[in-house]
Amino acid sequence: MTTRQWLLSASPASQMQARLGRAYVGWQSFRQNRLAVIGLAIILLLVLVAALADILAPYDPLASDLTQRLRAPGDGFLLGSDGLGRDILSRIIHGSRYTLMIVALVAITAAPVGLIVGTAAGFLGGWVDTVLMRITDIFLAFPKLILALAFVSALGPGIENAILAIALTSWPPYARVARAETLTVRGADYMAAARLQGISRTRQVLGHIAPMCIPSLIVRVTLDMAGIILTAAGLGFLGLGAQPPLPEWGAMIANGRQFLLDQWWVATMPGIAIFIVSLGFNLFGDGLRDVLDPKRGQ
Amino acid sequence: METTGAMAETPLLDIENLRVTFRTSHGTVEAVRGIGFTLGRERLGIVGESGSGKSQTGRAILGLTAGNGEIRADRLRFHGQDLMGFGQREWRAIRGKRISMVMQDPIYSLNPVMTVGRQIVEAYTTHHRVSPREAKEKTLEMLAAVKIRDPESVFGRYPHEVSGGMGQRIMIAMMLIPDPDLIIADEPTSALDVTVQLQVLAILDDLVRERGMGLIFISHDLSLVSSFCDRILVMYKGRIMEELKASELHRAKHPYTRGLLDCLPSLDGPKAPLRVLRRDPAWEIG
Amino acid sequence: MPMLEIEYLNVRFSDTPVLKDVGLAVPRNASFGLVGESGSGKSTVLRTVCGLVDDWDGTISVADRKLGAKRDLAFYRTTQMVFQDPYGSLHPRHTIHRILSEPVKVHRLGDTEARVAAALAQVGLDATFRFRYPHQLSGGQRQRVAIARALILEPQLVLLDEPTSALDVSIQAEILNLLQDLQQRLGLTYVVVSHDLAIVAHMCETVAIMNRGRVVETVATGALGDTASLSPYSRQLLVASKGYDRAAVDRFVDFE
Helix, strand or coil: CEEEEEEEECCCCCCCHHHHHHHHHHHHHHHHHHHHHHHHHHHHHHHHHHHCCHCCCCCCCCCCCCCCCCCCCCCCCCCCCCCCEEEEEHHHHHHHHCCCCCCCHHHHHHHHHHHHHHHHHHHHHHHHHHHHHHHHHHHCCHHHHHHHHHCCCCCCCCCCHHHHHHHHHHHHHHHHHHHHHHHHHCCHHHHHHHCCCCCHHHHHHHHHHHHHHHHHHHHHHHHHHHHHHHHHHHHHHHCCCCCCCCCCCHHHHHHHHHHHCCCCHHHHHHHHHHHHHHHHHHHHHHHHHHHHCCCCCC | CCCCCCCCCCCCCEEEEEEEEEEEEEEEEEEEEEEEEEEECEEEEEEEECCCCHHHHHHHHHHCCCCEEEECCCCCECCCECCCCCCHHHHHHEECCCEEEEEEHHHHHHHCCCCCCHHHHHHHHHHHHCCHHHHHHHHHHHHHHCCCHHHHHHCCCCCCHHHHHHHHHHHHHHHHHHCCEEEEECCCCCCCCCHHHHHHHHHHHHHHHHHHCEEEEEEHHHHHHHHHHEEEEEEEEEEEEEEEHHHHHHHCHHHHHHHHHCCCCCCCCCCCEEEEEEEHHHHCCC | CCCCCEEEEEEECCCCEEEEEEEEEEEECCCCEEEECCCHHHCCCCHHHCCCCCCEEEEECCEECCCCCCCCCCHHHHHEEEEECCCCCCCCCCCCCHHHHHHHHCCEEEEEEEEHHHHHHCCCCCCHHHHHHHHHCCHHHHHHHHHHHHHCCCCCCCEEECCCCCCHHHHHHHHHHHHHHHHHHHCCCEEEEEHHHHHHHHCEEEEEEEEEEEEEEEEEHHHCCHHHHHCHHHHHHHHHHEEEEEEEECCCCCCC
């Protein structure tokens, strides 16, 4: 029996085989979407570049050499050099680590918070719902960047605080998504059946409701990634995110601002990097949506 | 073009070797596999279980087969007119005006943001050039014809403001107002309570008789179809198993029809286990 | 003593009365039918008994125990329910194994593996179904899983809410036969809710006919043939369920 046959077996022999089979079917349908695969490739490339930054980068991203400042692309530096004579390519390669860190930390903090708040509000209803959702509404009432700005100025500039601020401003939409999903699931017969089996409320939320919310949440978070990267870059640009000399992409653009007209590449190269990674997450998110949509009944 | 002799009246609908095939990611699925029948001004019932192709047959006649489906037929004629070569525009001219369809769930078939009255008026004015006043009068008349007690008030209501039974009557009013020659009713009353179901059917029955329309009644309910229609086609897996007069259902010969009849619980039947239908693979090839 | 006894049950949904003074008694090992049109409250009776409706008053006793406002874990081992729509009553992201093993674990019955295997066998599904997801099953197979889930806690009273109305008639016959067979083997008590008089007449000895939240009358199903002795509402329902009859329709009246 080939692996493929084992995965697609109509009668799996274990829970594990059933899950893997299901994942495989999902992958099959994901693969049909060429743009989504490109998106995934971009994200994998980002991870790879971040992991191998020390090997891939031709120069030290922090070493400045004023004799080499503002070299055009190709002239000894593939993507040119910046105002302090640092290699832009090496800085972008090392900067991918910060981008990845921001994205990962926001995803693993904001998404679970949103999931818990949303499912709790939707499942418990009543005053719990009212209180939680009003808090969510307050957060949603401010534009994300403005709120993040306020947090960072209160906490002090720096990349850790920028991540914290972005996480703090990112969870409310996730709570909304999770709550909406919970409300549709809550009245389903299988939830009534779960109650009749004597399954506790905690178990109902974690084992029965959360699995129905997670797919749309994952899609939402993935599609949000572009926004998160842009917010981080925006904070970096305003000098509230990563501090010099860290090669964070937003801060790099801010740096290149003064040379924008004559040495266009200093700001443009990190801009292109942000664009490509954002696009990658968007394409990937779109593909995931088609595969994970819980309404497909899979 | 073959000519129909002056002897026989052209049937309303004449179908031969109709096939409906769907392309899916798992290969092609044949929903309807070579069926044929003719229909006059009568009530024809198509009965079958889910997956029998009964609904797809109805949709094919209206050119409503989904995008990944393909219709083929040796003959598919309505009033002697070949439906096979029809383009979108020709379909639009015939659909609603000469062939109408009543679906199972009126809530999903009616536009939720338009009043019931306006939808019926629109159905009428699409095919008839009349003044707005005339159209409204005709609509109120039609609502009265489907036994709605207060047509004026129902005219101004939105679909969510009416009950299931009334919604289905509104659907019937809307489908019958252009005075089509053929009505296809796909499980029109399955979502309704038994008494309401019969009341709605009585309305449909009366209108179809008065106006001399043909009716194709698609349903899973063998006993209902046999009491409502003149003739029955029993379908299984895309094929017609048996065609019989409704009044002679109890004399059905095909083992599938017999099997279906036997597995129905009856009001005065024994409590003994019900006969279970044994499916013969030969029925699929037949 | 009856297995299930209900007296003066009243239920309101936000000030609209849904059940009005409903009373019924179901003897042990019997099948009791509840018939009525939509809005008659027949399903609400079942949902109230098993604790899915919070706001009710009256008395409900199951196996000689009066029920309070909250149901304890032990209650669910005496009473279980099978839902109408097998497409909606199984969690779409749980395998059959998980659906059946979770109650066993929650109630700490032990022997999960053996119990799940036995439950599947009991409803006529072989072991290959165990790790499938509901979408890989047909409607009839799903309803078998739903029945297995209800029976895995070894209840005495099983509430069946339109157990076959979403199924084809040939599948319906198989499920009804399975239910009858299980009742005999396990000594179960059934309350069958249906809109179809024929199903109730086939399954049950006694039937309560409901209309607009009230029990119109309770009769032995054997007496359904003798229409003269029935109340006008039941008679009309009976006539309607015999098929289309143009003349009979004109005699239909609305009952308050």
